[in-house]
Amino acid sequence: MAHGGKPRPMKGIRQLAEHLDISIGTVSRALNGKPDVNEETRKRVLAAAEQLGYVANQSGRSLRQGTTNVIGLMIQSSRETVENSDNFFLTVTGGLQSVFSRHNLDLIMLPCPHDEDPYEYLKRMVARRIVDALILSETQRVDKRFDMLAKAKIPFAALGRSLSGVQHPWADLDFDGVANCAVDRLVARGHRRIAISTPASDINLGFVFVEGYRRALERHGIPYDPALVIRAKSSEQGGYQVADELLRLEDRPTAVILIYELMAIGFYRRVMEAGIIPGRDIAVVGFREAPRAKFLQPALTCFRTSLHDLGVELAEILLSSMPAYNHIYPNTKRQRTWPLELVPGESDAFHLTTGK
């Protein structure tokens, strides 16, 4: 490879210092807002940097001070994620960034390849020291990643709870609260056989969801029937499959709670194929409100929340557990279940005992 004899342009702080006829130490201090530099020289330095388009080389900086000013958001583009994530991650990302940018932190997304073990991938990213802190998503029931990050002393927060690493910081949608509310609402309308869907994978939110459902049933004195818990992919196809399985049951449920709004599309379709009208013959409650759920007929009863604000909260939780920032976000609650608001629709608007 040409390793060349051309006089390199020396694009660095050194050139900037020479151009200003100041030592590079002073230039660096001026740029980084250190106190012991004359205000007037600082102005000169900043002006020159702006004019010459100088930006500190990240490698040099982070080599010296062991910090990168980059936060990583790890996502596993598993097939299931790919099929249903839609705007979820990007919306949360917006909230995260709105906080990080205030501290000159940049967010990058680390997509773990399908064919690579998430744990190994994360280990590599950590070892490379490319990020100062991490946000983990799609937390598993037991998730080795937490222990690893704790041992490596990398600050992190999770988008989702987990059973492992008990005390780690997280923010999570209030899955059990939603299941609870949905059951209450359906029971109040006379339903007693209520089905629920949960993801097929080991992702923890499914367990939390079903657990909330189970406790709510218990509170109402309704026996918990495992046959009414359907494991399915969180997609339209999954919803179709849920309906399919429920139709096969001898003692069919009169209501169903779907963990992803998109599933309702497939669910509607399948039951209508069987001549069953959602909102008249069976009650349906979905999870998050989503633009495309708005077009369902009858309108889906679901739960609204601001994913953007959830991102904001999660960012603050992360910063509060980073030594360099916890003086700015002190005592922030390290674990936060994020509330959702009921959006009543027509899909469960009938009372069972009064007929349709």
Added chain:
Amino acid sequence: MAHGGKPRPMKGIRQLAEHLDISIGTVSRALNGKPDVNEETRKRVLAAAEQLGYVANQSGRSLRQGTTNVIGLMIQSSRETVENSDNFFLTVTGGLQSVFSRHNLDLIMLPCPHDEDPYEYLKRMVARRIVDALILSETQRVDKRFDMLAKAKIPFAALGRSLSGVQHPWADLDFDGVANCAVDRLVARGHRRIAISTPASDINLGFVFVEGYRRALERHGIPYDPALVIRAKSSEQGGYQVADELLRLEDRPTAVILIYELMAIGFYRRVMEAGIIPGRDIAVVGFREAPRAKFLQPALTCFRTSLHDLGVELAEILLSSMPAYNHIYPNTKRQRTWPLELVPGESDAFHLTTGK
């Protein structure tokens, strides 16, 4: 084993060298596969690195050799993107990674915040030298970013064409080909007033799409009517709006081509509100095949493609324009329109002249 028990975490190549009683130069050469190192010592070094969990610090490495082994994929999480991107980016990402990982390159996603100018954001990322090369998406009609990257001599490729930076490498869905094919098909069924939708933003694919449509009409001797080109967001709501606007026209079109499949959901809904049945009273052709389009009734005629393979192609295009890799991917065609395959549905299955 020299020191029994658990070795404490590696601090750097220096400790690894001391542990092996070899100079750090040799260790580095061994790890990087340089030729002038004894095969047997190399094995020892690799084994020790594996055992002690040593991974080279990326900052030190990239500071020295000016390379990071990271490829950045810039995405602008604009509101429009957030609403319709669904699995698009993650799927393409999978294809990209399958190529990059063969060369020990990692892909990171750089999400430009809504409130930041994409150009400034990119400039910052480039200046920080955090990536070796870039993939740009959502290319605008005229896109300053290309010129900037060219001037900064950063290798890049684009997911999407542009009018600026004429000779830059890119891969792009065959928007004009699809528009062309759709028009041909509709004309063959007797349609002459054919509407088309295009995004409201300056994203280039809209122009390419409409241009293909315009030329196809011209070929059939059908006059181009600007009133039939509807600018709308690429979402269900956008589709609803397209239908709404078309219904207001005095001389209503008999067919419509939608640039995003999701729009069909809203479109169906709106025309059915007006008592118009898609596939009987109006012909509808969508763009990409998507899981949720499968649930439309009648089935949407649309176009299928593998976004994963598009990612593979794009990765190879990028590598072929990187000095360090172009010997591996020589003479790869630098610009590639990616084909789509027609998936006939029922939404345009009627012949206009024979009635319904």
Added chain:
DNA sequence: ACGCGCTCCGTAAACGTTTACGATACTATG
């Protein structure tokens, strides 16, 4: 005069790696 504290700035040593260069031992060749 002297010392002290303060403000500002220059010097140089890190940070962890890669790599050009030279050194050593050994082998093959003349």
Added chain:
DNA sequence: CATAGTATCGTAAACGTTTACGGAGCGCGT
């Protein structure tokens, strides 16, 4: 035996930045 060539390895200089340290200049109180 001298020399050249080869295989292998150690040494030290970069890469660009931050920062501990010290020094110069100055004002001020004793």
